Ligand SMILES: Nc1ncnc2c1ncn2[C@@H]1O[C@H](COP(=O)(O)OP(=O)(O)OP(=O)(O)O)[C@@H](O)[C@H]1O
Ligand SMILES: C[C@@](O)(CCO)CC(=O)[O-]
């Protein structure tokens with residue numbers, strides 16, 4: 191039996207980092223996906239195929255023996271719970287023993303998360319899991335969340351009793367969506383340390399959302415919204431950037447509180463503009479969004495999460511009268527540039543690409559997690 195799932199990446203339009211500290215943020219799904227195929231062995235063939243095999247695009251690899259013998263911790267229950275420190279340590283040792291090549295070591299946190307989510311939801315049952323992605327890793331487009339959401343969608347789908355073949359991708363019902371989003375959040379904790387939950391939530395539910403302390407408001411956009419995405423290709427790690435902001439907050443709690451409050455106002459105003467049905471012209475709305483992005487970028491700079499490569503993108507796009515801000519965790523990664531109606535972006539793209547950056551557009555606000563039998 192085979193189950194497939196896919197989950198989208200995301201952009202954060204406003205509020206990254208501050209959202210970890212209780213501010214509002216606005217995020218939207220994009221049409222770049224992580225795909226998971228879960229192959230379960232036939233009951234009759236189970237004795238001959240008792241392994242768990244994970245095939246990643248970047249690292250084909252399978253466990254050295256039956257899961258029950260290699261996994262040094264108990265499998266979990268059907269309700270989402272956090273991975274304990276001891277279990278995480280055991281998983282880390284197990285992953286270390288797999289001798290992942292040094293140049294692929296950044297995949298370790300993904301593999302640890304895979305092991306924990308898999309055994310928590312499916313126990314020690316054998317399977318082959320194939321994971322591919324269209325998202326750049328560690329670049330601010332939510333590759334970690336799409337990974338956790340697509341994986342938990344496939345794992346949960348494998349236990350749905352009605353597996354009648356249907357044409358194409360279909361969404362999960364609200365109960366399963368809520369369940370997989372909780373599991374994915376627990377997975378994100380292993381990769382991010384202290385995630386706000388916005389990335390897994392927008393990947394699970396899709397569309398555009400306003401998010402504050404776990405509370406989700408689905409937004410209905412009433413204006414065209416086009417963004418150029420520029421990948422600076424400067425690698426970075428969300429966990430380290432999030433903990434850097436927390437350390438700065440411990441050192442300067444009052445100053446940082448003001449920064450987070452300002453970001454909260456920006457996100458709320460942005461959400462209101464996007465949803466507004468007023469007579470205000472699109473051009474005026476775009477002007478307001480541009481200014482809010484500029485202020486948000488300044489505040490991200492003051493949190494210490496920008497980077498010289500991001501500054502280069504901002505300066506370059508400004509020459510073409512376009513406004514940009516980082517998206518996701520920053521420190522390199524991807525930058526968003528608002529493309530107001532009628533913008534011809536070729537010259538700006540040419541210049542950005544001459545620095546070795548990669549530019550692309552993505553459709554914003556599409557579907558969330560989907561499955562296919
Ligand atoms: N398809 C995948 N297969 C295996 N591991 C993955 C996959 N996608 C993401 N990961 C794991 O997630 C890590 C990247 O997560 P990280 O949170 O640092 O970046 P991001 O999610 O791309 O960006 P952001 O959190 O800013 O949106 C990778 O180093 C890897 O461990
Ligand atoms: C940096 C951050 O705000 C967004 C990463 O996409 C972290 C989080 O909210 O979990």
Ligand SMILES: [Mg+2]
Pocket residue numbers: 332333334335382389428
């Ligand atoms: Mg991430």
